[in-house]
Amino acid sequence: MDIANKVALVTGAGRRVGRAIAESLALEGARLAIHYNESRAGADELRSEIRARGGEAEVFQANLLDVSACDSLVRTVAGRFGALDVLVNSAAVMVRTPFGEVTAEQWDSMFALNLRAPFFLSQAAARAMGWGGPERGQRYGAIVNIADLAAYESWIGYVPHGISKAGIVRMTKSLAKVLGPRIRVNAVAPGAVLLPEGFSASEAGHLAETAPLRRLGDPADVSEAVLYLLRAEFVTGETLIVDGGRHAR
Numbered sequence: 001m002d003i004a005n006k007v008a009l010v011t012g013a014g015r016r017v018g019r020a021i022a023e024s025l026a027l028e029g030a031r032l033a034i035h036y037n038e039s040r041a042g043a044d045e046l047r048s049e050i051r052a053r054g055g056e057a058e059v060f061q062a063n064l065l066d067v068s069a070c071d072s073l074v075r076t077v078a079g080r081f082g083a084l085d086v087l088v089n090s091a092a093v094m095v096r097t098p099f100g101e102v103t104a105e106q107w108d109s110m111f112a113l114n115l116r117a118p119f120f121l122s123q124a125a126a127r128a129m130g131w132g133g134p135e136r137g138q139r140y141g142a143i144v145n146i147a148d149l150a151a152y153e154s155w156i157g158y159v160p161h162g163i164s165k166a167g168i169v170r171m172t173k174s175l176a177k178v179l180g181p182r183i184r185v186n187a188v189a190p191g192a193v194l195l196p197e198g199f200s201a202s203e204a205g206h207l208a209e210t211a212p213l214r215r216l217g218d219p220a221d222v223s224e225a226v227l228y229l230l231r232a233e234f235v236t237g238e239t240l241i242v243d244g245g246r247h248a249r
Contacts, residue, residue, distance in 0.1 A: 004029030012091030014039030020219030074124035114164035176237030191243025212245030
């Protein structure tokens with residue numbers, strides 16, 4: 001896929017990894033739809049930066065805990081830009097939830113944002129990309145989901161989070177089969193890139209020292225993986241682990 005001039009919707013693009021992914025797509029010439037829920041300042045700042053470089057970007061607010069907002073967001077973006085070519089499901093929450101203390105409210109909220117929203121966003125995006133319509137003799141678009149190394153490792157303080165991200169990995173494979181050959185669906189599973197709030201310096205140091213590359217990652221590492229998956233026309237249904245080799249220990 002040539003990313004230039006493609007319409008790309010990145011959820012959770014007002015902060016952290018989502019913002020880095022959105023910025024990397026804009027640098028490649030994508031016409032960018034910046035989604036945020038509460039991080040308005042970051043979304044506006046990113047839009048201003050992209051426009052200052054001559055790029056095209058718009059900001060869209062939506063609370064993805066509301067299922068109806070997923071469909072509405074996609075329809076609004078496609079209506080504004082006249083198309084939708086790329087969806088990056090980046091919006092998520094990572095909350096420490098020690099086993100024995102997890103509440104039903106925490107579980108429901110986490111799964112609603114981390115797993116349910118990406119599914120319904122993908123369903124709406126597939127329609128906007130032309131899936132289900134008449135053949136046009138071409139592949140229509142691509143979806144990249146942001147999973148997590150927690151889908152493959154057992155983090156005792158983040159069990160529900162890990163389960164939700166394992167669901168993203170399974171969903172990626174399923175949607176790749178359902179939406180092929182028109183739409184490719186892949187995922188990136190970051191490791192220690194941006195640590196969640198509450199991580200101590202000693203915990204961060206341990207993560208770095210126990211990875212084969214002996215360092216923490218950077219949001220740019222995730223962005224590069226996303227760009228690769230968008231360009232790789234013969235790759236679908238895959239989850240690319242970006243963790244400095246930690247999973248291979």
